[in-house]
Amino acid sequence: MPLSTATTAWPRALAREAELAALAAGHAQRFPWYRELLLRRGVLGSGDLSGLPVIGTGLLGAHYYTAQHPQMPDASAYHTSGTSGGQRKRILYSPADDDAYVAHRRLLFGEFTRSVPRGSVAVADLGTGHAAASARRVFLELGFTAYDIDFTRPVDEHIDKLNASRPDVFFTMPMILDKLLQARPGLDIRPRKIMVVGDVAPLAWRAHIAARFGLRTEDVLDVFGSIEVGAIAHSCAETGLYHFHDHIVPEVVPPEKLAHLTEDDRVPSRQEGSGALLLTSLARRYFPAVRYMTGDAVTGLHRIRHDGREVFAFERIDGRLAGDLKHGERVSNHDLAQVMAENFPGRPFEASDEDGLIISVVADRVGDDQIAAVRAAVDRLAPDVAQMIASGLVGPVRVKAVPLDALRSGHAKRRLDLKEG
Template identity: 80%
Template structure:
């Protein structure tokens, strides 16, 4: 294993180095030219021309909702637009990519997937089953440029059609989402493929989940790659089998802030930082031109941001995504999405599930029945991972966590991402 050294971070120290400071100043100035509202914001703060990250404003959903997601951008005539879920005003978000943005994203994915699949012969079949969005739109291009025979599956088709196509194509490389794969593994007739490499994106995929998938397909855990990305930023990070951490792509400059330092969060939304290097994730991308990715507030809470010396080079890495700042579950106190997904992968391996707020936490899992031992295992694991919740249950302030068996069509999450913040009713 390569020699690894690490330093925990709360702010991105390299941004203060002269070379990186000049790069950051140039990046912000470029966005100020493309987006007049961002220029006005820099001028009001006296930050135009500054390369000190602490001078630059946070770019969060409030600013983007007012000036970017639903605005017209006639100054960007060559932009490609990708739509995602709605803003608070009910309109769908439009995220713009320049041709150079698209090329950079494909190059980042190509480099990562190329190294990950280097022992798979070119000309082998690679399939993407990803739903909608930017990752889905670009996956076939990535595979073709890597020399694979590339296919993708229409997200809107029934699950049995997905299984039929996969069984016919027999992919050696499979790129999908955790929730989709969980559902494919529960389908009847069954999924019968033998991929050599699996990549997943879009949901929390903790080590226990990846280990189960690897075992199911007769693979090593390192043959299942978890990819972290967003439509705003593009490629962000990926799981590393050597370190057990998530490594950021080189174009990303990350930092974390205490959630209480973010504007607009209520006490209900906040996630306490576990230790140095943990908190609300902010990202700056040096590879995005048509999205103002400078200190962008992702909405994710992460644990253990650090700098590593790994395989002869310096990288930023983090331990885990704990969940969404404004979307985590609460059962008296907060339960991290990571912990809940890890627990379910241990107790109900391969079973699709979702969690809802129905006067307390209710977990719905695709199963015929829930055994007493399974229910006890879930509750014990939640008590262990969330001791504040355990104390509130013991005190009678909230009831026990409930787990319910549902049929495959009994989930409300849809076919792609599992939902961990559903409201009943």
């Protein structure tokens, strides 16, 4: 397929600006706080990305995640880990949002599994949230015999169900798949296609998984999504890049531009380069996904021509910049800082989700009672993570003592969230 860096302006620039203006106006009607923000900036009715506000965790925590939304009586609610106020985040989907998400996944998965006969078995083994709730519907609409596995069940039950159903198509999370492959008695399945979502799955990992199952690397698809935005992007074997879905307008911003962002700060739009990722979804209605700050860092955002059309693409996801980590499900950075302050007061630490959740704390030793206290606190503050640990799908939180010069960050209390490699 032809591949080249796009050198001309976006061919639908004027139409896209009108779409963005209509999108922002719709969110202003649904969310009064967003309307006030646009009015204060004087950009109500504008489709210029540079003028529209960046939507970060501060605004969402104050106005969306725990707020009541009586104007959306038909909404479905999905919950994830806590906000700084201790309440769980609630993300709303309209019926149209659900339909759009399923359509995006159906299009992608349908193309990816086109060599697998319809009627074959497809199994989803995911955590919680919208992807897990929607997976079976996607597979059924594609014509597969579809099953999903309850993430609350112990890992040996996952193995038994998978070995019994022997899926031709398997949709799971990298961390869960790693755990399943380590379990005994062993996983004995021969899927023809594997899709993963929820954790960074670099090319080397996908190649290893493909070899483990006797597949080609291109038979393992890495899917990038979030409960806030929905379907975002996916790996492309032909180009070696990640391609954004058509409803996504991505931007990158230098991370330092977002470090002390206020509601009134204006952040120029940049649709090429590397940095912190901002996303706008033209399909999302019950979440204000306009210049939404995802907390992810990406490398190499640019526009390409592929298969006769222009698409946004990027090279890789470098990891998390702020907000939360992943240990099967999300762990709030705020919650983690609180846990460490209670159990290791004044001690510098870092946290990484590089190989499960590992907390490195500056200390001569870490006692068993301290580890137990940290784990109990994480269980309390992130119940979905606690359930996945109890089920054996992810390992327990690890805490290790390190000398000060072993910390990778330049600031004593900075938490390092990036997966390296």
